[in-house]
Amino acid sequence: MSELSVVGKALVRTDGLRKATAQVTYGVDFxxxxxxxxxxxxxxxxxxxxxxxxxxxxxxxxxxxxxxxxxxxxxxxxxxxxxxxxxxxxxxxxxxxxxxxxxxxxxxxxxxxxxxxxxxxxxxxTPVFDPKEAMRPGAPIIHADLGKYQASPIFCHPVPGTNIMNYMKIRHGNVEMGFAQADFIFEDTFTTPAQHHCCLEPxxxxxxxxxxxxxxxxxxxxxxxxxxxxxxxxxxxxxxxxxxxxxxxxxxxxxxxxxxxxxxxxxxxxxxxxxxxxxLTRHEVFTATSTRHPSVIRIKTGVKSDGTILAREVEVILDTGAYSESGEIVCWEIGQGAAGPYQIPNVKVDAYAVYTNKVPAGPMRGFGWPQIMWASESQIDIIAHKLGLDPLEVRLRNALEEGSVSATGEVMHSVGLKECLREAAAAIGWDDQRPPNRGRGIACLTKMSVPFLPSSAFVKINEDGRVGLLTSAVDIGQGSDTVLAQICAEDLGVGLSDIEVAVPDTDTTPPDMGVIASRITFHVGNAVRLAAADARQQVLALAADMLEASPEDLLLADGKVFVRGSPDRALSLAQVSTAAFFQKGGPILGRGSFLDEDVVPTDPDTGQSPKPCPYWKYGATAVEVEVDPETGVIKVLKLASAHDCGRAINPLLLNGQIEGGALTGLAYALWEEVVFDGGRITNPSFMEYRIPSTVEAPNISPIIVEAEHHAGPFGAKGAGEASTIGVAAAVGNALFDAVKVRIKDLPLTWEKVLAALEKKADDDRKEA
Amino acid sequence: MGWRGVRLQSQHLDIAPNTVGFGHTPVLPAHNGYIPVALRGPMTHALCLTVNGEALEFSVEPHLTLLDLIRDHVELTGCRRGCDSGYCGACTVLLNGKAVHSCSVLAVAADGAHVLTVEGLVRDGRLHPVQQAFIEHGAIQCGYCTPGMILSSVALLKENPQPSEPEVRAYLSGNLCRCTGYVRIVQAVLAAAESMREERA
Missing domain, CATH: 3.90.1170.50 (Aldehyde oxidase/xanthine dehydrogenase, a/b hammerhead)
Incomplete structure (x- = not known):
């Protein structure tokens, strides 16, 4: 690949000026x-x-x-x-x-x-609020028509006559045999609360x-x-x-x-x-829009004494609330990832999304993975401490790498996990000596991309040589307008400021399945590349006529088409486009459609597939904390978040994504919980549901690891959600390292830490 | 959590005494020369306000907030509605130079005051150094908190032209952001302080 001029550069976002001056119209303004x-x-x-x-x-x-x-x-x-x-x-x-x-x-x-x-x-x-109770025979049925609802057969396996909205399983190897061969078996149950998105715009x-x-x-x-x-x-x-x-x-x-x-x-x-x-009022946003799924996760893991994982059995129960929202696919993904990003020969997973009479849980940054990685990565730590091994080493020993076979039978590609682990650990000084009440913790993360979500793009070359880019990807702050424009500019040999990105409108911009699942850079980026290539081919064909040259001998760069080796034989893009407009063929329009057709639906009985999704992201979070034994408050001193998102199209924006996601993940670890009294939310305001401000937020060190993906645009994958995922376990693990207490239910509030410290002191006294 | 200082308007208000008295004739609002239906009625107060340098007159009901006045009647949407309860800071404006949550200030309490919104920061087509720094340092994502964050930063740098990082963090704690993790916002404010010092030198 020749050197890139726009892609890979830390360029400021194209809508920054408009947003800094409030020349934008939000939904609440319209x-x-x-x-x-x-x-x-x-x-x-x-x-x-x-x-x-x-x-x-x-x-x-x-x-x-x-x-x-x-x-x-x-x-x-x-x-x-x-x-x-x-x-x-x-x-x-x-x-x-x-x-x-x-x-x-x-x-x-x-x-x-x-x-x-x-x-x-x-x-x-009679209502039912606890998903475990809702699964029991005789529980009030919330949806009598569950079996009759229209549902996607690839992802949904509802159990009619029950409250089980979706049930997915993984069967890989033989877990019983794996446990029989293990030197140690660990079994733990972890829980997570509902978390709220807290978009500032209602x-x-x-x-x-x-x-x-x-x-x-x-x-x-x-x-x-x-x-x-x-x-x-x-x-x-x-x-x-x-x-x-x-x-x-x-x-x-x-x-x-x-x-x-x-x-x-x-x-x-x-x-x-x-x-x-x-x-919506803020109260309505809190009480009547979706939350992150609360979960109960039981994990049983068999290991050899050197830390090699032989078998893992996982049961996940997701409280999906009164309607599916996206609970069915959160359940499907959480099942896919339950084994963790490790090479494990024997895996058994049962994941359930269960209706209850609570506000629906739905998609939220991380999509099930913060829950499962909290449980999985906390237990890896428990195992490491029990075996007297370095938690970093245990992870490196079992981590997936290029060519590994996953728990769902896929040969993995573009796996930067080990490098993320090493870099995150180094950034917080993993092996440093620490004073009492300080500790360090690390956790892996991975996340799949959702399959079978098509994207498309149109590219039009205006008569002035500037380029219109039409997609239905919405820039919700993540910077997709900038990143997609960078991809388009790179392929058409123009500058970033030469691209005009259209407002998504289903009557005019082409189909796309939305800004979800960190998919825009990969999916829409690929569609943009195809559309740009289509437009480029038309430009070169016309320019070849005009320059009396062969299209293969033409190059497109700096807004010009020129003959290779003789740069004086050149036309500006505006000249070619104007000629197209008024003399030859009409305006140049490129189109590109992208669908991950190589994905194979997972087997409904075993969850196996040679390629269950377009790509996987990897990362690692490392933190250093200080615990105040008097108050139970955990203070995060360092937080390093390393991510393999494939090639970074724009490192400046990618770092912003990493930092923002990491703080949401830290809030999930330490503070945030939507509190229910039966079916009623009791903390529906920013006063009672506190999201971190500048004074609670630590400084965050983002680290970019680039394991390029062969199918990604310029090798890119996706970034939006990853950094939220691994933080909770890293903090919980650091808490243990600091004061030797293990808490298995999020958030890790000072009350729980104090209670755990008191219990530990009691236990120590009894032992002595 | 729980140690965050919530910004109270009483700490910051430095408002001219109410100049409305008996015999004061209600006047048409200067802006658009039109009284919205919601503002007519017997229980209205005349109100003078200078918004971004422009003197405006209104006739408002006593319960109208400064946020509603600015958004719905002056139609400056850079003043954002986020929570209507004084916590998120999206509605921050500068009232006589002090950063306040406009959702928690009654419009009538601001009679005679000078209000600055983000729309008033651009002078002669030039961005304020804080705006420039927010753009360059990647401190903006969805942009919803941005105007309030920028205005609080402007107020901070006026009070304290050389803030330390903890001082920046303490001052901005009344402005919530869910996108950025605050890292680049803090960097941007420190960089703006630096560039403003250089400009003065």
């Missing part, structure tokens, strides 16, 4: 003439039948223009891979906060007042339906096409009759990947004949 304001009436019960809804008083309130209930969308259901959710509850409600009715009025205050005038008669049904959308029935939605979303599909499904409309246009997005992290308010805006607009805007 307005249309004649716009009404919508509010949602939400269920006060976790599980209840709806007997009747009387909206007459609300409709009579001056200023109210429309009231809708489940009767206004009597059929459609939506979901990510299992369609189990109505936009407004029909026969029953399944969680506190579920939308039951919606009002559009001339202002928010009137809409709010109208909500209080809607009379809903409920009959309570969810917001505006819907407008014309008399022709076509719906247009402007929304703060990570996935315009995903919102289109789900809204159309919820409203029983053809997808192409719903136009979704992305606004600027003030944080996503998974919370805005799917339809949320859009169907309600459409229903209200259809009924009122006017555009309708809904903005």
């Amino acid at each position: 307005k249309l003439p004649g716009m009404l304001y919508g509010k949602l009436l939400r269920s006060p019960y976790p599980h209840a039948r709806i007997i009747s809804i009387d909206t007459s008083q609300a409709e009579a309130l001056p200023g109210v223009k429309a009231v809708v209930t489940g009767k206004d969308s009597p059929e459609g259901l939506f979901g990510s891979r299992i369609n189990d959710q109505p936009p407004l509850a029909r026969e029953k409600v399944r969680y506190i906060g579920e939308p039951v009715a919606a009002v559009a009025a001339v202002n928010e205050a009137t809409a709010e007042k109208a909500l209080g005038l809607i009379r809903v008669e409920y009959e309570e049904i 969810h917001a959308a505006v819907g407008q339906v014309g008399l022709d029935g076509k719906a247009t939605v402007w929304t703060s979303t990570q996935g315009p096409y995903k919102v289109r599909t789900e809204s159309a499904s919820a409203l029983s409309m053809p997808p192409s009759r719903v136009r979704v246009i992305a606004t600027q997005v003030g944080g996503g992290f998974g919370a805005k990947g799917r339809a949320k308010l859009e169907p309600h805006c459409v229903l209200l607009s259809r009924k009122s004949g006017r555009p309708v805007k809904i903005v």
Whole structure:
């Protein structure tokens, strides 16, 4: 590959100027003439039948223009891979906060007042909140129609007649034999809480339906096409009759990947004949939008005395709440990764996503992997300490490398794990002597990419030689507009500032399955390369005519086409493009479509596949902590986060992704927990649910390791989620190193640390 | 957690005495020459406010927040609604030079004050050094917290032109960011302090 001029450079983001000066329009800012304001009436019960809804008083309130209930969308259901959710509850409600009715009025205050005038008669049904209880025979059934829901057969194996929304398994080798050969067997159970995304911009959308029935939605979303599909499904409309246009997005992290308010805006607009805007309050964001899945994870591992892992058996129970959201695929991924990024000959995994009467859990940065890596990497540490081995060495001994066979039967490629481990350890001074109450911890991480999500791109060469790039990838802050423009600029021999990136709009920008699963650089990046190559070929063919040369002898660089070896025989891209516009063939348009066709669906009985996903990311987190034995407070002194994301297209933006994700991971380790009392969330504000500020956040050292992937654009993989994943275990392991207590349920609050220290002192006294 | 200082408006408000008295004639808001329906009615107060150097007059209901006034009536969306409860800092503006959470200030309490929003930072087409540093150091991701973060940083550097890293971190603790991990934000503020010192020298 010749030297790259745009890709691989630490360039500042292309939208930085607009964002620093607030010349951007977020979902909460968007307005249309004649716009009404919508509010949602939400269920006060976790599980209840709806007997009747009387909206007459609300409709009579001056200023109210429309009231809708489940009767206004009597059929459609939506979901990510299992369609189990109505936009407004029909026969029953399944969680506190579920939308039951919606009002559009001339202002928010009137809409709010109208909500209080809607009379809903409920009959309570016994709820179930604990996923283990929900799995037991005789538990209240939350979805009687589970077997009838439309579901993706590749990823979903629901168990009808139960609350098990998805069940996935891995069978690899023979775990019984592996345990029989082991010198030591370890068995531990770990738990994790719900975590909230806490996007600073609340969810917001505006819907407008014309008399022709076509719906247009402007929304703060990570996935315009995903919102289109789900809204159309919820409203029983053809997808192409719903136009979704992305606004600027003030944080996503998974919370805005799917339809949320859009169907309600459409229903209200259809009924009122006017555009309708809904903005969630912060309280609603906390109580009625999805969380990270709480989990209970039991791991049994058999090892030889030298630390070699022979067998691993894992059971994962995910609390998916009242609807699937993306719980089915979180379950599928968590099962795929449960063995950890290690070479283990015998693996058995059973992973369940279970309905409960709580707000749905859904996709959140890391997608199941923070949970499983917390459990898996904590236990690796337990094993190392028990065997008297260096935790770093145990990991290096078992870690996957290029050519290793994974627990799902794949021969692995592009594996920078060992280098990440070594670099992260070195960055915190792994072997340094430490004073009392200080400790160091390390944890591996890996994450797969989600398969079968297509992407596409259009490239147009404007008459001035500047390039338009059209994709449906939304820049939610991760910097994809910049990275995709860099890829496009590199392939067309122009500068970054020559690329204009279009606003995602399902009527004009080509299909893409959304900013999820760290997939944009890889998937959309590949589509952009194909589109750019198509445009480039057209440019060269026309330029060859104009220069009377053969296309093979032409080069494209610095905005010019020139004949190899004679740079004076050259045309600017603008000259070629103008000629195309007005003399030859018409405007130059390139197109590219990308699908990971080489992926093989996993076997439903064994979870095995020679290639279950397009690529895997790897990384390692190392931390040094100081524990105050008087208060139980863990202070993080150093945090190094090393990542193999393939080639770094833009190291500046990649470092920003690593740092931001690492802090979310640290918050998961130490502080954050959505607290439930039954089905009710008891800490629904930034006062009670504290996210870290500048004073709690440590300095973070990002480290980039580049194990290039043969199928990635310029060897790139993805980056968005990885650094969130391994932090919790690294901190828990450092806690043990510092004060010799092991806590198995997140978060590692000072209360738990103090209790564990007191118990340890008690135990030590008894032993003495 | 729990040791973070939440910014209270009482610590920062330095507001001119209320100049509205009996006999004061309610006036049309200068901005767009139009009184929104929501602002009409018997319980309104006349209010003068200088926003980004422009003197404006309003007639507002007593419960209207400064955030609502700036967003909905002056239509400056760089002042962001995040939590409506004084915790996230997305709505930070400078009120007579002090950083405040505008969601926690009643509009009537700001009568006579000077308000600076991020839209007012650009002078003669030139970015403020803090804005420039945020762009160059990768301190911006989704951009939602950015205006508030920039304005708090501007207030900090006015009070303390040579802050240490812990001082920057302490001062910005009322502005939450979920994207960046704060590393580059802190770097940007320190770099801006440096470039402003050089400019003065």
